[in-house]
Every structure is written in C-alpha cells, then in structure tokens.
Amino acid sequence: MARIQLTDLEKQYDDVLAVKGIDLEAQDGEFLVLVGPSGCGKSTTLRMIAGLEDITSGTLRIDDEVVNDVPPKDRDIAMMFQNYALYPHMTAAENMKFGMKSVSDFSSDEIDQRVEEAAETLDIADLLDRKPKELSGGERQRVAIGRAIVREPEVFLLDEPLSNLDAKLRVQMRAELLRLHEELDSSTVYVTHDQTEAMTLGDRVAVLDAGELQQVAPPQELYDFPANRFVAEFIGEPAMNVFSVDIRERNGHYVADHAGFSISLPDGEGLDTASDSSVSMGVRPEDISLASNLPDDAETFAVETTVREPLGELLLLHCQLGDDEIHVKVEPRSEIQPGETIEVGFDEDRLHVFDARSGDALYHSTAPEPTKSEAVATE
C-alpha cells in the first residue's frame, strides 16, 4: 500500500505541453482510474508515476517521499502494458521471474514459491512452461499480471490492460482485476479510454482532457454531478444531451427557455449567475421520460421522433427538439415510430446547467453532497 501524490505535475515534449499541471492523490489501497480521450495525457501521467518519463515540473510523492528523480526500479512499482510486454523467448515462468533478483533480495527458492503462488491465484499454474505465443490473449494477460504481482509492489500501474481483449473476456477480466485488487490490497492507478471500464473499476475516477484534470470523484458522483460539460458528455453512454437555453427569472423562480420548451427549474445555487450569461443545459437520455410516465403536474413538451434504435434493454429515440437533436431512452417495447410526435418531460431532479463558454457546471438541480466532491475548476 502506498499513497501517491501528484502536485502540479507537468510534462513538456519539444513543443507540446502534454500534461498541464495535474494535482491528484491516490490513497492507500485505492483503485484510481485515469480516463480521457486519446492524447489527453493520461498515459503520460502514468508513465511519469512509473518513472519512464522525466517530470518537467511539479513533484511526485510516493508515501510522502519525493521520487521525481528516483529510478523506476527503486519506486516499488509494477506496471502492466497494453501489449503485455512479455518476452517472447521466455516461458511464462521465466517471464515472471526475470528481473526479480534485481528488484528484491529474494532467494531462488522464494522466487519459485512466489511464482507458484501467483500462478495459483491467477489460475495459470499449468501454463507456466509455455511461451507467450502458445498462450491466448487472456492467458498472456494473466501472465503479465502474474509478473506484476510476484514483486508484491506498493503500487500497480496498468496502462489500458484490457484493450487487446475481446468484449466478453474484457468483462470477465474486469471483475477479476477488482477481485485481485481487493486481495492484494495495493494502490492501483489504471489508465483507460473506456468510460465503462473507468466507472466499473474505479474507487475514484479522474477525467482528463487536453492535459488537464477535469474532475476526480467516485463514479456515481462523476455521473450525477459532472463538474463541466466535458465530463458530462464523456461519462455516460449514450452521451448527455446538451443544448443552449436562456435562463430567465420569473416571479422569483428561474425558467429555462428553449425553442422547443419552457420549463421552470427547481431553486438552487448558481441560477442567478446562469441567468446573466449564455448557458447550455444538460439532461441525460434516461432523465427524459414520456409524459405518460410523469406526474400529472409535470411540465411537458412535444418532440418529433426521427430515428428509432432498439438496444434490447431499452429503446433509444433520436428526437428533434427545436434545432437540436436529443436522445431519449424509453421502454424497450414502445411502439413509437420515426415521424411520430411524442410528449416528453424532464426529470427535474437531474438537470444540469453549464456555462456556454467555459463549460463549467453552474447548476445541478439536486445539489451534490458537499463532503465527497473534489471538483477541480478548469481555467
């Protein structure tokens, strides 16, 4: 177990600032996920923690010790790569043992024993004598994990470890990684571009974009109270609907006006700011319901269905709302056809308002619990 602290961490490549001052902390035994689109700096950040990239500025601490200039092997870290990085000419067991002598003072017997234990844990005991090319993708993955855990490192770093697996195996390995994390009780930093992976694995999830940290929060909080428009649209599938609205004060309450609707917003912080500037409103597809499923006094409006996508567990409708297209999730077996006009309304507890220019969240119709939030404002 170890605590990892990143303070104002920056990485400059020749003329590109890849990581722009990240402040982040992973607690003892925490599973922290870094997620973001490609090129957002998540892998670079991970590689700086590993010691594979020099840190341009800022400090990196592991257990309160500054390790900026500590070589990778002395950081007590194990890293797993997307392509597993197994040595092709060595058997699984040799791969796991290779280098053990230089990072630890184990005797050969101890190393053998550890490899056996790790193989037992990962259910690869009978594969130890095979070379990587004789193993399937999932088995290679396990060997790579095995190589990481025999060292019993303080910190695990995983760089998109599931990307090379097929969808079914990915779900299976996801659960296995969680089980393993609990068993080993070490701190884990996990990089992925897949928001589903991030949500399902992370104790907390850090969203990065363009080298900047957007928000760090537990998955549900990230989903319910995105700190800005980027996080709102990145997390969740299909993405949150975001459209411009005007917010006006009427009789002491605030009303959101759009070409297609006009609804009153529950009172909350930030609405007075929002009423002065141009803003966007965000609603997740599942927070839009058919009028028939809403209470009688709910404010509803009409939209025209353009596309119908049956997803099995639900029906996704693309609808025209004024000039904007919105996605609406409805019951899977609804008989709604393209071209039909339907009456819908918002779940008024799940509305979000973002500043149109900066993208910062100005208002959530249900206030987040103040204790957990660790939102980071972007410039």
Next chain:
Amino acid sequence: MATTTDTDSTPVDESRTISQRLPDNLGMHVGIILSVVAMAAPLLLAIVMSTQTTSEVYEVTNLGLGSQGLSNYQTVLSEYRFTTYLLNSFVMSIIIVVGKVGISLLAALALVYYELPYERAVFMFILLTLLLPVPVRIVPLFQLMADLGWTNTMLALTGPYIASATAVFLFRQHFMSIPSSLVETARMSGIGPATFLFKVLIPMSKGMIAGVCVITYIYSWNQFLWPLVAVNDKSSQVVQVGISYLQGSAQAGLTPWGLIMAGACIALLPPLIVLIVLHRPLLQTFAVQRK
C-alpha cells in the same frame, strides 16, 4: 490453337484439353529453367574441368568428366598447401564474423536504447562509410598496416573488416521493431543494459544475428584483393589468393585449369556448407521466407 469458329464442338473440346494439359504459365517455366541453367553453368563447368587433365580442358568440346577423377583435388590439397590456406581463411572469417557482429550489436544497442547527442548524424555517418569500402581505401590502409607493423598478420587480414555499417543498420532496424514496452518493463525491473542485451535482445534477435553471420562469413571468405595486398608470406595467405598461386604453376605455357578449378571447388565448399545449414535464418533476415 483455339481459332475454330464453326459450330462443330469436338475440335474446340480437343484444343481445350491440350491447353489444359500444358501448365498455365509455360513461358514462365521455360524462362526459369533457362536462367537456372545459365546461372549453374559456370559451376557445373568448373566441377567438370576439375576432374580433367590440362590437355583435356583445352579440348573445348570435351564436356564429360575427365580422367583425373579426384586426383586434382589431392594435388591441390597436398602439394599446393591448400590446407594451410583453408585454415587461414577459416580463422580470418571467424574472427571477422565474431568481431563484426559483436561490435555492430553494441553499436546498434547504443544507437537505439541510449540518448546520444547528434544520434541521427552519427548514424548517417556510419551509413556514409558504405561509400568507402576496403578496395577504395586500399593504399592508405596498406600504409597504415605497414606503420602498425601488422603486415603478414591475421590482424591486417581482419582489422579493416570488423566495423560494418550494413550490420549496424540491420541490427538497428531490428531493435527498433522490438516494442519499447519490453525495454520499459526491463527498466522497471532494474535490469541493466548488459543483462538486457544478453538475456533479451540477443535471444530475440537470434535469426537476425544468424543471418548477418552468414553474409559476413561468405563475404569475408571471398575477400581476395585485400589479402593479396596485405599478406605476401604464403604461409599466412588465404584460400582465394591461394587459387591464384595455382596459376603460377603453369607448365609448357598451358594454364593448369584442372588444378585451378579443383582449388576453386574446394574454396567454394565451406561457405556453401554454412549457407545450407543456416539458409533459414538468412532468408528470414531479408524477409523473403515464405510463412
């Protein structure tokens, strides 16, 4: 053939069966056979001539095996010191192979895995040396060997060939194709450069190393001009120059082609054996092996 345009179907069928019996690409097969014969002809002639007496060789139409059998070979090996030449050639080639591969591996390691100032320029400079092979540098090189007192020694035979831009280039390209995550994993496990070279890079480059060894071996075995210049003591000479000494044993104005061809055939054997044994990695090196 199939020019019949009438309604009678039988000849059309026949012509079809004839053309079907012929291979699809007959012209190509004929071409291939001709070029194989053309390429093999000098070697076949040499083998034939190595069994003939000098006078038999001069009968141009006599293309059968000669009356000498293997006695030309015996003469060459026993009377003309070919065993010494062969041994010298062998030692020279082995030293060049080991030295060249060793130095090139280290150079490629440095070029690929270390951050060097002006790395690209250094690599370009190494490639530029391809423009100056030994024959171009032969005079200054001889002067250098003379100044160093290396003439007539194995050092003079091997030294100029140890550094090789081709081998550095091949190893560099191969190392660059090895995923960087392997190096990074090694770094994180605290594996030093020497361990990495011997335990990871060399085992992973076995095919490439074997391929470079084969070409280097054949290349050094076939050196003629430089050994001729650098060595004038017959006991230190190599086999390729040894063949030319056979010419000096001319009797009655007739070149002893039988002996020369026997010598040439003997000189041909060691690289041929290496080639046959190691042809697989050689083909892999140049990526022409069928998968």
